[in-house]
Amino acid sequence: MKFELQDFLPYLLNQAAEQASIGFQQIYKRKYGMLRTEWRVLFHLGRYGSLTxxxxxxxxxxxxxxxxxxxxxxxxxxxxxxxxxDEDRRFEDLSLTAQGKRVYSDLQEQAEAFNRELTRNLTETEIRNLIACLRKIGKQSADNR
Amino acid sequence: MKFELQDFLPYLLNQAAEQASIGFQQIYKRKYGMLRTEWRVLFHLGRYGSLTxxxxxxxxxxxxxxxxxxxxxxxxxxxxxxxxxDEDRRFEDLSLTAQGKRVYSDLQEQAEAFNRELTRNLTETEIRNLIACLRKIGKQSADNR
DNA sequence: TCTTGATAGTTACATTTTCAACTAATACCC
DNA sequence: GGGTATTAGTTGAAAATGTAACTATCAAGA
Known part of the structure; x- marks a missing residue:
């Protein structure tokens, strides 16, 4: 069987991720001038509260x-x-301001809508399987990050 | 239902793609000093022959x-x-040199092995579904790229 | 207490990527 | 033919990222 770039997972994943990220990026970039990493951090703080x-x-x-x-x-x-x-001054507890919470709440809604849009052509089963696979693949091998 | 970052597809896709790319990057970077885009271009040329x-x-x-x-x-x-x-001197036909072909052939084998490794924990059915989903999501909306 | 070693986070510098403006070649159309 | 619009590809500057070295704080043991 000939090697197909179209079946090569890193390639497919990259294409799909790019497509998905670019789409959502429009939203937080245009509306709040945020970069991808900023958005990610904001979401973590919004979802999980205070984190280091x-x-x-x-x-x-x-x-x-x-x-x-x-x-x-x-x-x-x-x-x-x-x-x-205070106990250990190396740590910084990060949290959202009131304004940050409003931004989170807005973007979180948009994220849900975007997510629905992205999976419009997929069945429930397909989505569940997709998510399960992505989780397995995305598990970080324990490295420095 | 509370919004879960862990179910948000752009996020999951990004994690998985990152993980997959980083892994394979080791190979072509260390062995041939290539960047991701170079590798992608090389693979296109290796797989499809001459392209602009x-x-x-x-x-x-x-x-x-x-x-x-x-x-x-x-x-x-x-x-x-x-x-x-010659017909239209704006176009450049690109192709691999003999050396480039050897590199492609080597990397292509490594890619297949890497791909197998990546899907080690997945069943045939899961993989097929995954690939189908990724293709749907990854379809580029017709823009300038 | 002093030294050594770890850990949280920052900063400086080099590498990549992005964006927009550019050149060169062709097509269209009056 | 001559002007205008398109298209292929390049380039330079600005933005973002990665790498490695750095500071600051704490822990643990002699």
């Missing part, structure tokens, strides 16, 4: 420099704030 | 500046060569 940068890194599979810069950017936009922990 | 930059753009969903630079890099490595078309 480190926790966002491991949960989101993001490198710490990316998170560091995203947090600074979110802080500059007054969407997030940080507070050093 | 424009064709690679539309087939691969890549921006023309990326392709332009990747082609230059592949040319510098003597993996690819170009030839302006």
């Amino acid at each position: 940068a480190q926790e966002i890194c491991s949960r989101g599979g993001l490198h710490k420099t990316k998170v560091s810069r995203a947090v600074s950017a979110l802080e500059a936009k007054r969407f997030a704030s940080r507070k050093k922990r | 930059a424009q064709e690679i753009c539309s087939r691969g969903g890549l921006h023309k500046t990326k392709v332009s630079r990747a082609v230059s890099a592949l040319e510098a490595k003597r993996f690819a060569s170009r030839k302006k078309r």
Whole structure:
């Protein structure tokens, strides 16, 4: 059997991810001038409440420099704030400001709508299987991020 | 139902794609010093023979500046060569050199192995469904790339 | 207490990517 | 033919990312 680029998973995944990301990027970029990493961090904070940068890194599979810069950017936009922990001043607890929460709430709705749109042509079963597969593949091998 | 980042497709796709790309990147980067876009272009040429930059753009969903630079890099490595078309000198037909073909053949085998590894935990049915879904999602809306 | 080593996060610098403007070649149409 | 619009591909500057070295804080043991 001849090798088909169209069956090569890293390629397909990349295409699909690109397509999906670009679509949603329009929304948070145009509306709030945010970058992808900023959006990701905002979503983590919106969904899970207060987190440290480190926790966002491991949960989101993001490198710490990316998170560091995203947090600074979110802080500059007054969407997030940080507070050093008293017990261990290396940690910073990050959380959304009132404004940040409003942005999260808005984007979260848009995300759901976008997600529905993206899966419009797929059946329930297909979607469940897709998600399960993506989770398996996306599991990070324990590395430094 | 509460919104779950873990069910949000752009997020999942990105995680999975990242994971898959990073893994395969090790191979072509370490062995041939190639970047992701270079590898993609090389694979298109290896798989489909002679193509113009424009064709690679539309087939691969890549921006023309990326392709332009990747082609230059592949040319510098003597993996690819170009030839302006006589009928219309705006077009350049790109193809692999003998060395480029050897590299393709090597990487293509590695890609197949990597692909198998990536789907190790998935059944045949799951894989088929996954691929079908990714293709649907990845279809580019007709834009400039 | 002092040294060594870890960990959270930042910063500087190099590499890549993106965006927009550009050249060159052709097509269209008066 | 001559002007205008398109298309293929390139280039330069700005933005984003990755890598590695850095600071600051704490832990643990001599």
